[in-house]
Amino acid sequence: MTIDGTARRADARRNVESILEAATALLATDPAVSVNEIARAAGVGRVTLYGHFPSRAALVEAVSRRVIASTDQALDAVDLDGDAREAMARLLAATWQLTYRFGAIVVAASDALTPEEMRRVHEEPARRMRALVERGRDEGVFRRDMPLSWQLTTVQAVLHGASAAVHRGDVPADDATRLVTDTVLAALAVTSSG
Template identity: 65%
Template sequence: MRGAGMTAESAGASSQDRAKRADAVRNIESIVAAATRLLAVDPDASINDIAKAANVGRVTLYGHFDSRATLIREVVDRAIAQTEEALADLDLDGDPREALGRLLEATWHLTHRFGAVVVAASQALPPDQIRRAHDEPVLRVRALLERGRDAGEFRRDMPIDWQISVIQAIVHGASAAVHRGEISADEAPVLVRDTSLAALAA
């Protein structure tokens, strides 16, 4: 009987542990989702704002993320992973101009989705972590630019790194223009694509 009693107690403790872990996972997901949503609109969103939006207390939030920078790093890491997942499925075969156009439109949608998270990250994280967020997307753009140059589609009279910087400036500029109300979110993808391709045309 004693053994059975110990087993029941152990089972009860195990059940409680599982419930605590499940609660912790739910809280973490709520915090990260709230942080992503708020920081996408306001890069200066505070810990208090994020905790309130996640329906948790500051103590709970700090129990999972010891600083605002740690939380932003988690938001950025997830944004990178989601961006990679979305872009990995994109068809980049065929004509390099058309392929780059598809990549630019997809990149715009992702940039707009995460909005000012990039600004929040640049304020809170070291430069090497910010560069990492752009590493994989830049590799895709570079590969298409090289293909387009070889095919005579894109101009070769300027550094390829400069062309990449111009594309990034156009994408982020469009995001800022949407937030200022100068263009609509529906207009932006085509404007980003056409403006970039015009700047690159041989």
């Protein structure tokens, strides 16, 4: 292995990383963004980009795989122990960030992903949410006069409503975590009748 070869490989790794970062940021807000715009934002030429990713579809696929891996990591990092309401606030904040930042990318890439990958994208967050709502119900801090499945429907509906409202410009993105969290916790909370 020559010094030249090592330097070239380090360069290539940096370029791939820059391309993936730029593509992730741009695809999240504009799923139709062009390869030229991605190359420009990454600070590489078109030829370099196509040297690493032979087609736009291959790049979108690589971006979505990376997003899925970082989603799993982000959810794994959420502390789900302790008071169920506080754990729910942490899980909602993480889930909201992922929904808002990466939702469009996963939709754009859905043709390229395997059924197993699509299942992971949708079911992993849902599985954690279900387990936490169940624990809150068992511990008496979340209401039990509604079916668990309805409560999960409500959480999903509020997350998607928030994403649409932010993209429409009705709600500032910085306020969304607090609004989603306060609204879901209020909907789940035990009431005098619950």
